[in-house]
Amino acid sequence: MHFLKPCLLLLLLFPKPVFAQYEHLLHKTYAQKVTGIHAMYRDLSNIGDSVQQVKKTEEIKRFARRNKDRALELNVDFFLIFFSTFQQHQPRDVSLRKLKRQLESAMEEDIDFLKARSLRALAEFYWNLEGNYELAFEQYLLLDKELVAIKPEEYPEMARDLMQIGKAYYFFQDYKLAGEYFKRAVVLPETPFTTMVINDARNTLGLCYQQLNSLDSSDYYFKEVLKTTFPEAAVWKRIATGNLGTNMYLRQDYDRAIPLLEKDFYGSVAVNDYGCAAGASILLADIFRDKGELKQSAAFIRYAKENIAKAEQPERLRLLYPVMSKWYVATGDTERSRQYMDSSMTALNRFNARFSALKVLRAQQRVDRQNQELQVAGYTLERQQKIAERNLLVLLVLILCIVIVLTYFIQKKRQLTNDLKLQAATQELKIAALDLDRFTESIREKNNLIEQLESRNPEAEKTGIFRELRESTILTEDDWIAFQRLFDQAYPGFIQRARQTYPDLTTSELRYFALSRIAISAKEIAAMLGVSPNTIQVMRHRIRKKLGFADNQVMEVEINRI
Structure with missing residues (x-):
């Protein structure tokens, strides 16, 4: 009896052996052991020494083989390949070879959950490490076919896979197709394991409808996020609140938009989410500018600049500069307004x-x-x-x-x-x-x-009218009408006089007359009309012959006299 007590004490002091630590994973379906598998992955990832990590994985694999659990053994192999590819950054050709071999093993042994996870990992490799979007989409399409054949209750990571495919299409602004994947994700059974991904899908589906201008449908999915109660819900509720505020802004319902956007803004600042803070402040700046509260608008313009810089997201300037241009119009500074209008076009x-x-x-x-x-x-x-x-x-x-x-x-x-x-x-x-x-x-x-x-400010428009005429582009009838309206302000009655003086001019020849009047080169005229310089030379020769001008110089003099 005295001999047994020290032995029991030793067992309590030392860690559990592998077979005790992971025996609850043996011969279970993937749905039954998914949280345990991910806990095992976390344990292995936290081992700082790579030699000890490999040793630990080999112990688990031997334990799986002794118990004839091939799925558990392959899960450990999957961890090693995934970790070395995305965390240890081993040579890409080695990673690709291992990922393909992993997929082949899953296919040969017909293990559904491992086929899906291997395809997703291979797609991530092509997308994130290789930047080969086409090969990534090929893997995503194969993954989609696998998901159709799997029952959701048997594969808890289906929501994550659908979300990842949807975000790939969302990245390329195919909002309609992306939304189809998010819809499939949000109707899956919600569990503590899937709730984070499903709420992400709800929010992004709301953004898809927002981009498609279906604001009522967009509101619905943002409000669904607000109903959630999981531990990390506060973050998603703040984001969804800001997105609802954006919908109110798009409807020009500013009184309802302001409190929603302010909640998003101040909440984002509190957690250093600079990107969301920048987005909310841009909209608030435009709202207060439209309401005539220029001081408040200027404050949010300043916040927007600061948060764009902190977030290192200069692409948001394409949204901020138009707001600043309108703000300067409201203050009467038309020159600064025009500068920011040009800056907004450059950023866009x-x-x-x-x-x-x-x-x-x-x-x-x-x-x-x-x-x-x-x-x-x-x-x-x-x-x-x-x-x-x-x-x-x-x-x-x-x-x-x-x-x-x-x-x-x-x-x-x-x-x-x-x-x-x-x-x-x-x-x-x-x-x-x-x-x-x-x-x-x-x-x-x-x-x-x-x-x-x-x-x-109609008078301010005339300041740069000649420069704008030179920068115009005339590709369609609508472009010609817009150009003609601007041209008539610079050269009143020119087009009408040209028609009366030379009634045989065609529409394209009349356009050439107008462009020649603002003294630009044939190359520039070609660029504005979307044709080659040779085409302009042929048109000039045809007009000169048609109207009986001796040479090009005479024709230009006559055009300037009109």
Whole structure:
């Protein structure tokens, strides 16, 4: 009896062996042991010594093998691969090889939860470490197919996976498709393990509806976040409150927007969430400016500048500068207002250019992927052709069969090449359409700002009218009407006199007359009309012949006389 007491004391003093610490994970479904698995991952991550960490994982794997629990063993393998890839930053080629091998093992052994987690990890690798969005989306599409085949109650991480796919589409501003994934996430069973992700999905779904201007639906999901009671709910409630305030701002319901945005602003400042603080202060500055409370507006403009700098988010300046431009209009400082209007256009164009570059990068990655597949197919074809040639020398009897095989593969290669060219051409059209949309949006934003200035101080508009004429872009009939309105202020009656003097002028020739009157080069005219300089030279020659001018100089003199 006296001998047993010291032994019991020793057992209490020393840590539990592996088999006691993790035996509750044995032969359980993933849903039953998910919290335990993640607790095991935390324990392993907290081991600072990598040698001790590997030793610990090997102990757990031996324990799993002794108990014939293959799923637990693979879970430990998954941790090692994930941790070394994203925490220890091992060489990327090594990480990629291990991630692919992990996925292959999960597929071969048909372990649903491990297939899904391996696909998600591979997508994260391509997205975060490689910056290859196209390959990441390929993994996300495969992950989506796996999720459709899994029952939610059997895979608690489904909400997280759906959320991650949705955020990938949200990143590329495909709000409608992103929203479909968030909708699938928010209807899943909510447990302490999933509640954080589901509330994130509710909030981001509200943002999708906000971007799509479906504000009532957006309100609904933000209010759903406000109903939650989990421990970290305070953060999400503050964020959702600010988003509800944004909806009220968009409705111009300022009296309801102010308290919501102020709660978000002061709450964000308290926890050093500078990005949210900047977003709320920009809207509050615009509201108080519109209400005529310029001093209060100026204070929030200052807060916005400070928090944008602290958050290191200069892209928010594209939202702040228009507010500052309107503020200076309200104070009568039209010169500063125009400067900030120009700054806002620069910031907006920079933001749009960066986003367009991401889309172009993804499109190029898609083309590169197709080229790579074609090269592999071409290499395979070349190898098969060499084998066929050798067989021809050895087995003359099979000449006819080999010719048929070669013909088939050659036709296959041609078909692949034609398909690739068609896809590349289609992609070029998409990229061109994207650039045109961005260009058109820039024009629209600029016209809106000009109209705001005109409505508040018509006389101030004339200050930079000639510069604005030179910076105009005439691509559509609407652009021509806008340009003509501005041109008539600088050269009253010119267009009407030109029509009367030269009634045979076409619309495009009349536009050339107007652009020539403001004394800009043929290259600049081409840029404004969206055509080549050669086209402008041909048009100038045609007009001169049509109206009987001796040379270009005479024509320019006549234009200036109109």
